[in-house]
Amino acid sequence: MREYGESRRVLVVDDEPALRLLVGAVLHDAGWHVMEAESAETALSMLPDAGPDVVLLDMRMPGMDGLEALGAIRAAVPGVPVVMLTAYGTVGSAVDAMKKGAFDYLTKPADNEELKAVLAKAWDYSRLVAENRELRRETGSVDGFIGQTAHMERVRELVAQAGPTEATVLVTGESGTGKELVAAALHQSSMRVRGPLIKVNCAALPADLLESELFGYVKGAFTGANRDKPGRFQLASGGTLFLDEIGELPMELQAKLLRALQERMVEPLGGVGAVPVDVRIIAATNRDLAVEVAAGRFREDLYFRLNVLEVHIPPLRERMEDLPLLVAHLLEKLGRKNRKPVREVGPRFLEALAGYSWPGNVRELENALERALVLSRTDSLSVTDLPPQVLAGHAAPRMVPAPVGVSEEEAMASSMSPFAEPEPYIAYRPGPTSLDDAERQALMDALDAHGGHRQKTADALGISRRTLQYKLRKYGLARRG
Structure with a gap:
């Protein structure tokens, strides 16, 4: 396996020779080993030997277009980040590509500094994926998803797609299906893997204690509060906060949670100001939250905020x-x-x-x-x-x-x-x-x-x-x- 002290490798796929020349020069000066392909078909034939760390892929090309090529590249080289290049008029298509697994997108003509920054971020992700894969190979560890049915393949696919992103994920399924395993897998495959994974069971505590657990409190906030205590949001900063049994969260706390998610700030009980937090949220529930919303037991705006991507775990039966x-x-x-x-x-x-x-x-x-x-x-x-x-x-x-x-x-x-x-x-x-x-x-x-x-x-x-x-x-x- 190639060591990561060697030159970073990028495959530039575009049918315009002038653009390949320009992008290649910029990236070469930034320390990249640049390979070029004038079509998606050529790129696919090069993949086995090229071993790129990142692929820079044009959205519109003769023959196979960018979206089709994205799927083929991800199938041929799982885990390689693909950055899409698109004209201003096709930004919507680039967003669709990101939903299908693209790492990021740039509009033409790409700013040189932005180009280098996005590819550097993609390189970091590529290295993290390779390190995690090597660690699993050395330790013999598994992700915990045992099974080969189509249901479990879909769970693996969604975790692989969502893990490296910052998207909020809602994990659904009956009790005992393994929702916590999915949360752990999402954290382990994310850029936050070196940060903490903090878990909160929203059904285990009464509302008043849950509020202080989530947001913390300051000394003197209530009887017995003889010191400042950071909440789980603060403890999870730089990592992932897993809100288990989110469907059990009392209505009065749902508004406060929504505000924390929107503003990335929390207000400790008894405090006089908000505290910034940097967390990724993964929530889980065994309830049908759409039904809970219709019944007036769960806030619709919080539901949409949490349900950016849903990973459903099938029951054993x-x-x-x-x-x-x-x-x-x-x-x-x-x-x-x-x-x-x-x-x-x-x-x-x-x-x-x-x-x-x-x-x-x-x-x-x-x-x-x-x-x-x-x-x-x-x-x-x-x-x-x-x-x-x-x-x-x-x-x-x-x-x-x-x-x-x-x-x-x-x-x-x-x-x-x-x-x-x-x-x-x-x-x-x-x-x-x-x-x-x-x-x-x-x-x-x-x-x-x-x-x-x-x-x-x-x-x-x-x-x-x-x-x-x-x-x-x-x-x-x-x-x-």
Whole structure:
């Protein structure tokens, strides 16, 4: 991998030779290594070898236009910042491009100082992305988004697009789906990653305490205030403030929050002046805020201020295809935590999990798996170790095919009993019979879906490439692809 002490590399894509010459000279003098392409098609052919840190892309060119080229470049080189060049009459198109992932845009003729400043900012972002990617590769860490369904791919895509920006993000989804994980991922992929991520649960405190927690107070503001205390806004300055359960915020505080967001200033309780703050806001809720607005329980202006971009996390019941991967990931984590590794799960274990609706989502799944792990007397988990509500939810809607010589009524009675022995159904249970089988099958499916491409497979599964390589060797799949 190229070290970042070397010359910064920019690919200038424009059909006007004079503009390429002028921009190239300015950037060369500023220390850039400049590469040129007269069309989007040429630029795409150059990308594999050019390895640009930044792409400067004209909006209007013969053949493939800027918007189409933007998508193709981002697909070919994920993470590379693309700065759009546009004439005054097409600024609206440039704004559309930014919504589709462009880093920034400049109008022609670009001011030389502005050009250098924007590309320097894009370079900083490019370096941060590369550093984060290298750190994840070295540590084997993951983003926490386990799964390969279209739902989770969309979540990853939105986080990748929104993370590097300063946009306020509203994370929605039922309780237990992982909204805090999304907030952490957005912070980690932002330019504020070196600043703090401060979390506030708006449902955990009464209104009077919540106000002082958010905005702080000065000495003497109320009985017991014997010193100045900065609020969470001030503590998060330079970083990200995560407002969890924002739908529970009392109406009287919604106006104060709106003012803080608009003015980037907060007024501590008892204070005589406003204090400037520099924070990025990420909010989360399990409520439908549009419904809350219509009912008069949430301010419409605050809703629009928060909902610049919405990232919706689907409930577990809508992505049950990810269940084997989630179970494998959670049991590996829980096994380490409890110093009790799990070798396999019983033949009806995964089927029982798949038959339950999981109203508490991934959080409830993790709790159920930890309970099963603690109760198990061996390194193999049985369906009888699962909580009663999971077994009850499994029994009603699902049936196990009866083995030869067993009546349908007997099979149903056996499948509905939480203490039924699963062994008679091993040969008839669909799907894998152990945790390793489930994970191995999921790996094979993901590899096939991505044509054997290792990095795309790792990204789809929500694991690092190093972890993927380890698992492929573990299951004898290293040569598959």
